[in-house]
Amino acid sequence: MTTLDKLLEHKDDPMRKQLQRQMLKTGMTQGASTKLEQVRNILKPKFEMNTIQEELNEVYSSLLYSFEGKAQKALAQRISESAQRIVSAEDDGETFVKSFKTR
Template sequence: MPTLDELLEHKDDPMKKRLQRQILKTVMTQATGTKLETVRQTLKPTFEMDTLKDELYEVYSALLNSFEGKAQKALAQRISESAKLIVNVENDGETFVNSFKTR
């Protein structure tokens, strides 16, 4: 690591400045990438619906078997709409998490 005196001695050297800028950019990019990955890993589980899907499937199956005729068809339609919403939440969450970029 250069000392302050060494840095001041070459403060007007354009090559030295360019090298320092490149080093700074590299270090900042690495730090940002690490922090970004931490954010992604933290956010990703909040949008996963696997456990919720399993529970809903059991409840929906029990409900569908409890009804017949028009009531069963209406319930099946609502269940289908709910399933589409769950898929949309997962897709939106994945899109949101992947939207974070570094330069």
């Protein structure tokens, strides 16, 4: 019973409450950081375009040499635009994943 009496005796101690709040905050921050890192690790590969980019390069190079003149120039322009979109999508994905933060 003395333990309960000691707990009740310190229940309104502001220093103890502050310490408990700080411990709770630290524990929650660590837990959130761990979960956040897991989410980042899951999401990051979803935005990587390396395999798609490699396949597109193969297809584009085959197509590009199948045409001549204006058609080849038009195709080269479209290929360039597609490559820029891929890079942009990858950058957007990276920005999205990095945007998750803990307080």
